[in-house]
Each structure stands twice: as structure tokens, then as C-alpha cells.
Amino acid sequence: MINLKNALADNIRRDIEALSNFNQTPGAGITRLVFTDEEIEARKYIKFRMNEIGLVVREDAIGNIFGKLKGSHDKSSPVWTGSHIDTVLNAGQFDGMAGVVAGIEAVRLIKESGCSNKRDIEVVVFTSEEPTRFGKGCLGSRALAGELTLNDIKNLKDDLGQSLEDVLLQRGYNINEFNKVKKELGEVHSFVELHIEQGAVLEDTGSKVGIVTAISAPTDIRVTVNGVQQHAGATPMYMRKDPLTASSEIILELEKMARASKNISTVVTVGMFDAFPGASNVIPGKTSFSIDLRSTDFEEKCKIINSLNQYTGYISSLRNVEITTEIICNEKPEKADTYIIDAIKNSCIEKNIKYNIMHSGAYHDSMFVAHFAPFGMIFVPSKNGISHNMEEWTDYEDIALGTDILSGILLNLSNEIK
Numbered sequence: 001m002i003n004l005k006n007a008l009a010d011n012i013r014r015d016i017e018a019l020s021n022f023n024q025t026p027g028a029g030i031t032r033l034v035f036t037d038e039e040i041e042a043r044k045y046i047k048f049r050m051n052e053i054g055l056v057v058r059e060d061a062i063g064n065i066f067g068k069l070k071g072s073h074d075k076s077s078p079v080w081t082g083s084h085i086d087t088v089l090n091a092g093q094f095d096g097m098a099g100v101v102a103g104i105e106a107v108r109l110i111k112e113s114g115c116s117n118k119r120d121i122e123v124v125v126f127t128s129e130e131p132t133r134f135g136k137g138c139l140g141s142r143a144l145a146g147e148l149t150l151n152d153i154k155n156l157k158d159d160l161g162q163s164l165e166d167v168l169l170q171r172g173y174n175i176n177e178f179n180k181v182k183k184e185l186g187e188v189h190s191f192v193e194l195h196i197e198q199g200a201v202l203e204d205t206g207s208k209v210g211i212v213t214a215i216s217a218p219t220d221i222r223v224t225v226n227g228v229q230q231h232a233g234a235t236p237m238y239m240r241k242d243p244l245t246a247s248s249e250i251i252l253e254l255e256k257m258a259r260a261s262k263n264i265s266t267v268v269t270v271g272m273f274d275a276f277p278g279a280s281n282v283i284p285g286k287t288s289f290s291i292d293l294r295s296t297d298f299e300e301k302c303k304i305i306n307s308l309n310q311y312t313g314y315i316s317s318l319r320n321v322e323i324t325t326e327i328i329c330n331e332k333p334e335k336a337d338t339y340i341i342d343a344i345k346n347s348c349i350e351k352n353i354k355y356n357i358m359h360s361g362a363y364h365d366s367m368f369v370a371h372f373a374p375f376g377m378i379f380v381p382s383k384n385g386i387s388h389n390m391e392e393w394t395d396y397e398d399i400a401l402g403t404d405i406l407s408g409i410l411l412n413l414s415n416e417i418k
Ligand SMILES: [Zn+2]
Pocket: 084, 095, 096, 129, 195, 364
């Protein structure tokens, strides 16, 4: 007798390994930037697999791929699942791909089970979830949410100066149809994305499934501090206008604010810091640093931004430096749908699978789909919590477990018709 669970894990392994071959950096992890030859080949493979199991395949004007399993109720809105197949530089083979492959396999399971689905079920591959090529992430899901304009498409450029518009045209996409990409509220019934956790909470708690309650949204801030560039030996301490020590105070205060937050998802990171001119015997004249602030609580983020502004005002007069802060983006966190959360939970209980209720610290296409449809996310464990790294690993059996749950949820949602 064939072990069905193993057969599912084998299919997932086959597809993930096949996708791994479409790679711009063989031997140094997987690099597959959107609309490169390798990514186009990966798209072909996914469309081939969708066709093979009998899905109706189409692509929209920004390259989102849809594979549809027809339902019996023509006029009902569809249920969606899916993720992305583009990567960061020198990445692993699971981030995004796990959700696409799981989606295709989940729909195949439904089809082969003989169970009927009322709503259409569509597997979606979102264009460029990663910002790697054009500097902005979630291009496909943003466009679906109506938050990417034709102007953005003209203005977004890659390192070679090619615009997203040029690249789309070269690849045969019909930009004239771009106004048809946007989905209105209610056009999609629901969306469930399976994704690797990219952290170590599941492994730590011995859970096989993570049920996401909310997605933490990023706020990017750029701070510039101007002081006076002076001689490190000849300038007494009381005469200095040192932007670096002023910046240090701001950064430590930010850390205190995030630590003091009652919401565990609130985190702040300064990942880039420049001091000019950058010599050991010169008091810098200027510093510039990034702030990456995330939380599942938008109010909390706004509170921290306010406190930051007050504190920079205080430090500016205390230390005689000029401080400017620029908010580059301030995204809204999104809550997962409680019906979907409960459905995943009940499925885990039924199957005796240990689960963990958690937020997602990383953002995903779900965050933008949330602007027009209720969503849920199923996390599967990441070995040692490593991601965006060639060491990224998730056991195929774990993806199979998540796929089995996903399949049941999609069927449940597709038959949700009053
Ligand atoms: Zn991803």
C-alpha cells in the first residue's frame, strides 16, 4: 500500500528541488530575481504543474499567476491560496516556494478526493514579494490591492536602470491591462497562505504548525544628525557638537521604548549607520541611520514615532545638533480572520498536531491581500529559525503536514456559501 503522507512529501520535494534548479547563483544558494531568465523558467514550471493537475491558468498584467480549480457555483467569489517564487540574494529554497507548491498540492488533493467545491479555488503566485530587484516588495499583491500605480511601474528601476515597465513589456505582459489587476473588497472570498516561519518559535515550542493571528507591519525611518566636524584632540568636550554621541542616545532610547512596549511583537532595529567623514581622529560632522520599527499594533508604532520626535527635539537642544527624521513608510499591521484561525486550530486538534498561536514578525503578500479579503496563514517550522540564507531548511514531511491542513481549510472555505 502506498503511504499517502509520504507520497505528498515526495511531490513537494520534487517541485521544490525542480524550482531550485532555476538559479542565478548555482553553488552559492538560490538567487532568482523577478523576471530574470531563471525566474521565467520557474514560472513555466509552475504553470506546467498547474496545467498537469487540470487547473485553468492565466496571468495578469503584472505577472501574478492564477491556477483555478473550477467550483460548482459560477457566481461566487473564489478562495485563494499561494505565495511567491522570487528570492533574495543567495537565498534558501523554501521561502515562498513552500507556499506555492503546498497550494498546488492542496488543490490536487481536493481534486483527487472527489469532494466538490462550490467556490473556485485559485493558487496564486504573486509577482516579486522580495524587494531585491526593484527595491520595493510585494509588487504583485500591492497591485492587486490597488496600491501600486502605473507611475510606480514606470519609476521603479533595477540596478541596470531598467524600469519595471520596460521589463514587463520585454517579457510580453500587457501593461494596457494594468487597470484590470486591482481587486475590490468582496471580489475574493478569502486567502490562506502557507509559509515557512523564518524564526525559531515553532522549533522552540515543539510545534509543527504556527497559526498566525496578525502580521507585524514595518515602519522605515531615516534619521540624519548634523553637528560640527572638528579635531578630535584640539576640541574640548564642552565645545563639541557631536552627531554620533547624539545618535547613540537616540538609538538607546528607542531600544528602551521598544522594550517597554506591552506588545511582544514591537521591535526596533538600527541596521545601517554612517558617520562622516569616518576617521578615528575626527569628530564626525554628520551621521545618518535607519530605523526599522515593527509591531502588530499600529497605535503602538505611532506612539513610539511620537516619542521619538519628542526625544530628538530634546537631544537636539541638549547637544546643539540638528536632527531630521524622515518616515519612508509606515505600513498598517493586519489581523488574520478569526474564522480561518479557528478552522486551522480545529484541524490541528482533529489531526492531533501540536500548534502554536503566534504573530508574524516578517511581512508577506497576505498583508496586502488583507486590504481586499480576509486572510489566514499557516506557518511550518524553519530549522534553527534560519531564513534568507542558503542554510534555510524545512522538512518535507512538515510542509506535507501543513499542506494537508491547508487542503481541508480551502475545501471548507470553498463550500462556505450561505
Ligand atoms: Zn516569503
